[in-house]
Amino acid sequence: MPGLGTSFGRGGATTFQQDLQNSDCIVIMGSNMAENHPVGFQWVMEARERGAKVIHVDPRFTRTSAMATKHVGIRAGSDIAFLGGIANYILEHDLYFREYVAKYTNAPVIIDERFVDTEDADGLFSGWDPEAGRYDIESWRYEGMEVHGAAGQRGEGFEPRGEQSGHGAAGGGLHHGEPPVEDPELEHPRCVLQILKRHYRRYTPEFVAETCGCSVEDFVEVCQTLVENSGRERTSAFCYAVGWTQHTTGVQTIRSAAIVQQLLGNIGRPGGGIMALRGHASIQGSTDIPTLFNILPGYLPMPHTLSYSKLENFIDANTSPTGWWGNFEAYWVSLMKAYFGEHATVENDWLFDLLPRIDSDNSAYFTVQQMLAGNVKGYIIAGENPAVGHANGKAHRLGLAKLDWLVVRDIVEIESASFWYDSPEIESGELETEAIATEVFFLPAATHTEKDGSFTNTQRLLQWHWQAVEPKEDCRSELWFYFHLGRLIKQKLEDSEEERDTLIKALRWEYPTHSQIQEPAAEAVLQEVNGWEIESGKFLSGYPELKDDGSTLCGCWIYSGCFTDGVNQTARKKPHWEQESYVAPEWAWAWPANRRIIYNRASADPDGNPWSERKRYVWWDGDEGKWTGLDVPDFKEDKEPGYVPPEGSGAEDAIAGDHPFIMQADGRAWLYVAQGLEDGPLPTHYEPHESPFDNPLYSQRANPRRQQNKDLAEDPYNPVADEPGSEIYPYVVTTYRLTEHHTAGGMTRTVPYLAELQPEMFCEVHPDLAREVGLEHGGWATIYTSRSAIEARVLVTDRIRPLRMNGREVHQVGLPYHWGGRGLVTGDSANDLAHMALDPNVHIQEVKAFTCGIRPGRRPRGPELPRFVAELRDQAHSRREQDPRIEPEEARKT
C-alpha cells in the first residue's frame, strides 16, 4: 500500500496484532475490526481491559463501536478532513513529539520554491496538467536536488508510482543520505513542518464538525485522547481496513494517518504503529508476491511501454544511491535467474528486452473495459468472484459474456461461472444464453486442507499450512493447475521458432511433484522464493546476500530468509507459551528478516536508549556494540547510533545511525512525499466522486486525479452536489461486510452454519429516513443508482445516524455486499450499485461512499429492471443537461 510505503518505506502493517495489547489508545477508523477481524480484536480487548482508550470513528455504530470506549459517527468519505483536523490540532497547539519529528521524519527538509500547495491554488498542487489530467511532480521535490534522471530523459526516467511505491520506491531520488537543505529548527517557511502547518490550518475543529458531521466536542476529545496517550511514556495505534482504501482518495487517507502517527512519534514503537487489517488470508502475500499487473515479486517494477527501453536505464532509474534500494540490481538479477535460470545472462541483459511491458493502468477495471470493447478473448479466474465482488457487477458480467473463453477455478460454482444462464442480465433479457459465445471451463479447486502452502497474514507473517487430506476427484490446487498448464504450454511450444516464444521456452519450470495426481511440491517453490547460491546450492539467509552478477537466485527478495538453513521457517509452530516474550519470534516467519515491528530503531531515542522504560523494545547495547531487544532490530545490527555516513558512501552505508527508516533514501519517515504518489505530496480533503456536497475547502470538488470512465456507457454517474438531478440520488451509501460472511460470499453463502446466521440481503437505515421515504422495518426497499437497482430487506436502526452538516441533514444507507444469485442463501449484490471510479495510485474502486436513492417495495423484475434504472437516470441526467455544471478539472481544460 503506497500510503504506508511512501511514508515509511514498506507497504505493510508497521506492527503486529498482538502488540496492540500494549497500546494506551487505539483508534479504529476505516475498519470494523470486531466484526471483520474478530480474533485479532482480542488484542484490542486486552488493551481495553488494561485501561486503554478505544476510539471508533465510523459512519455506522457497529459491533466495534459497541466495544469502544468512544464512538464518533462521521460521514462516509470525510476521513481525510477528520485526520487532517487531528494533524492541525497537534500542530496548532505544538503538541507534536518534537525530538522524534525533528530527527526521524523529513519535517526539517526544505522544499523547492516552485511548490504550490492546494491551499494556494484552490485544490490543486503545482504541476497540474489539465490536458493530461495528471501532475508533473518536478516542483514537489526537495530543494537543491534533481529528480532522479535528468529532466530531458523523463520518458526514460524514473517515476515510480502505484504499488511499486508501495515499497518505498527508490526514495525520492536522493543522491546522498541527507537532503541538502534542512532547517533543524523547523522554522524555515518552506520546511516540511511549516508547509504542513499552513496546509492544515483551515482544518479546525469547526471545519471538521461541519464536514464530517460530528460534534466539535467529540472531535476535540479524540485529539486530546490521542495526544495524552502519545509521547515518551505512552503510545497510540491506528487500525484501518478497506473503509479507508476503497475511496478515490484511499491512499491519501492512509497517508493522513501516517502523518498523525509521525507527529505523535508512534511508529516503530510498542503499542504504536499503523495496523493495516487485510481481508483475505493472503492479501498481503498477493502484493508481496504479486498477482498484480504493475509489479514483480518484492515490489520490483514491471517494465513499462513508455520508459525503460534498455536494461541500463531501468536499473539506473530504480536504484537509489542510498538506502536498501541501493541494491536494486541484485534483487532484479536474482529474480531473473529464478525465472529464467541459465538463459538469463549478463550478455543478454538477463533477457530484459524480451520481458512484457505494461501501460500505466492494466488493472482489473481496465481489463473489464477492454472486455466490454471486445479486446479481451480469454480470462482465467482463480478464487475471485467479480460478478459479485467487483464494483459495478453488471459491467463485469456483461464483460464476461464477451469473452471467447473463460476458466473459473473455485470450490463452488460461483456467479462468475454461471453468468451465462442465471445472471440478473439473463432475467432482464439483456443477455440471452443462446447468444453468448463464451466457452466456459469450470474447474473445481482444492481447499486449504487439501494442499501445502503459505499465507502471508495481515502482519507480514508467512504461516505454513500443511495438507491434511487428498483433494477428491477433479479438485486440484492452483499450484497444480498453473504448474501443469505451464508444463503443457511449454511442451507444445518446445519446437517453436517464433521470437515471442523465446521467453516462455526459457522459463525455469521444473518442480518436483508428489502423490498420484502429480501435485507440485509447494516447499520447492518456497525454496525458490527464498533463493540460493547457484554454484553451491546453499540457501540464502536474507536479501543482504543477493548478488547482481547472476551468482544468486531469488524469487522474492523481501521473502529471502524464509528458508534459511534449508529449514521452512514459515512452518515454525513453537507454542507461544514456550517463547520468551509476547513477540514470539519463533512462530512462523515475518518479512523482512523476521521483524515483527518494523522501523523498530525508532523505539529508541537518537542516542539508542529506550524513549522510556515503559516503552522499551529495541535499543543500543553499548557494551556489546550492537542493537538488541525483544525483536530483530530493523537496523544494521552493529551500526552505532552516532554513525555518520562517510562522504561517498552508498546504499545502506549512507543511512545515518539515528535514521530508523532504512528503506527510504534519507532514512526518515516522510511527512511530505516528494515522489511516489499520483495525487499530491500531502493529503487534502476532496469529496467522493459521488457526493451530495461540494468541497467546503475548494472549488475543486473531488480528487482531480481520480480515474473515471466518462465515455463508458456501462458506468454512468449520478449527478452530484447541487447539480440538478442529484436530488434523485440524495443519500450516501456505504458498503461493508458482516462477521458472518466473507467478501462476495462464495465461502460463506455456501456453508449452512454461516448462511443461517445472516440469511438475507438487508439495508440499514435510520428511523427518520424510514419515515421520510416510507420504509417499513422488516419490509423491502429498492435502492438505486445510475448503474442499477437492487432490493433488500429493511433494518431500521438507530445505529445509522443522520448527520447534520452545512445546515443540511444527510442520511446514510448501509449495505452489506455478500449476496449474489447463488448459494444456500441468495440476494441482490450491493456492488451492482457501485461505479468504477478509482483511486489513481492503486486503482481501487470507491464503494465506501457514493450516492443512491431509496424507495419502499421490491425492485421491478425482468426487463422492467433496466427500464426503471434508465428512466431515473435519464431524468436525472436531463435535468443536469438543462443546467450543466462542469467539474473544475474539466473547466480548467478550456
Next chain:
Amino acid sequence: MSAPDGLVTYGDEQQERVGFFTDTSVCIGCKACEVACKEWNLIPEDGLSWTGNSYDNTGELSANTWRHVAFVEQEKPLLTNGNGETGLRWLMESDVCKHCTHAACLDVCPTGSLFRTEFGTVVVQQDICNGCGYCVPACPFGVLDKRHLAPAPDLPAFAKEDGRVWKCTLCYDRLKGGHEPACAKACPTKSIQFGPLDELRERADARLAKLDAEGWNGAQLYGRDPDDGVGGFGAFFLLLDEPEVYGLPPDPVVTTRDLPEMWTNMLAAAGALVVGVAAAFVGSRS
C-alpha cells in the same frame, strides 16, 4: 444447597463441578460460539429466515441451536459517568442451557435420559431419550426442545427422522477427553469462560467489582447465586441490564420445587412394593 442433584451418586468418579461464566461485557456478538457448537455437536442448520431483530437471526435456543447470541440495541449509555456521545449501546449475550443445580428437566424425565453427569452438568442421553417431551415444559428457560427433522440422507448424522430432545451437553464428550467445550474454546474475546464453577464464581465477583468501579451501567450477575430458585446456574452470566432485556426470566424457579413433597406421599403409598423388590434384589445377589 449448592450441590447439584445427582452429583453425589458418582462417588469416586465424581469430578469437580464445571460450568460456564458468560461475561457479556466483552461479547462482540460474532456468533463463533453458535458455529463452534454446531460444528462439534453436528447440529443441523436451523432455518434460513431473516428476522429483522437486530443481527439475531437465530431467535432462541432450540433443539438445533444450543448457543444463541441475543442482540439488544438501546438508547442508554454504556457507562454511568456520561461517556459516549450518542448514549447508544448494543448489548450482545450468548445464551445457553443453564445446567441448573436443581434441574426440573432431570426430575421429570421418566426414562433416565436426562441425567446429571460426573461433571455436574445436565445432559440428554440420545440413546435413551424416547421423545416423550415431559422435560420441555419443565424448563423455566425454555431451553429443552424436540427436534423435528425430516431425514437427510446426504448427512450421515441426520439420516433418521428425529423426535428426540436435544440441548447443550456442555460438550460432555469433550469433557471426558479433557478438552474444554467448543464454544468456550472458540470465543475470540473469552466472553465465554469455562472452568470449575467455584473458580468461575470468584472470577465473576471480581469482574463485577471492576465494572462497578468503572461505572458500567447495569452490570449484574445472573444465576451466580446458589440460593436462587434453581440453586444457581452451572452456566451463569454477567449482564449489563435486567435479564428480561435479554429475554431471560428474572427470577427462575425450578418447576419441580414441590416434587419432593409429592414423592414422599407417593413413596408412602408404594412403600410395601418397594421393600418387596429390594428384598428380591438382595436375595438374588447372595
Next chain:
Amino acid sequence: MALAKLLDSWPALRQLREGDPLGLGKAVQSPRSKKLVPRIDEADHVVESVCPYCAVGCGQLVYVKDGDVTHIEGDPASPISRGRLCPKGQASKSLVQSPLREYKVKYRRPYGTRWEELSLDEAMEMIAERVIRTRAETWRKRTDGGAPANRTMAIGNLGGATLDNEENYLIKKLMTGLGIVQVENQARI
C-alpha cells in the same frame, strides 16, 4: 448370573444400589455415555493449518480420520489467535465439506445452454491450446507507438488474495513468461 446381569441393568435397581434413588446421576448413565470419547481423540492424525478466510491468520488444527476431515478447531499454540476462531474460521470444516462443493470439471460450449461433462485432462489440454492460440493471434511485439510491448492484451488472469504465496508465485512467473500482463487480484478490490 444372567439374571443377575439383567437385574443389574434394571434402572430402578441401579438407582437404589448406586445411591441414586431418584435416577438423576450415575445410575442412569447410558452405555453410550459411559463409553463416550471425543472424536478428536480418535483422529488418525492432526495437521497444523491456517484459517483460509481473513488475514488475521488464526492457527487451526485439522483432525483427520480415514482420509476425511472430521473436525477443525483453533490451534492454541498460535500467539496470534491462542486457539480461538471466529464463526467463519470455526465453520472451516463445513466449508471444505460444503454441500455445494463441486468435484467435477464442467464445460459449457459456445452458445451452449447447459453444462457438459469433461475430463480434467481434456480440459487442461483445451485450456493450454486456447492460451497458445489466443496469444499467437493477438501478440504484440510493439505498441502502436512503436515502443517494445512483448505481450498479449487479450488474456487476463484474476485472483490471488485467497491463494498461497507459492501459487501466486507460479501465476506471476508463468504469465510474465507468456507475456500476459493483465494479472490482478482482490488487493484492488
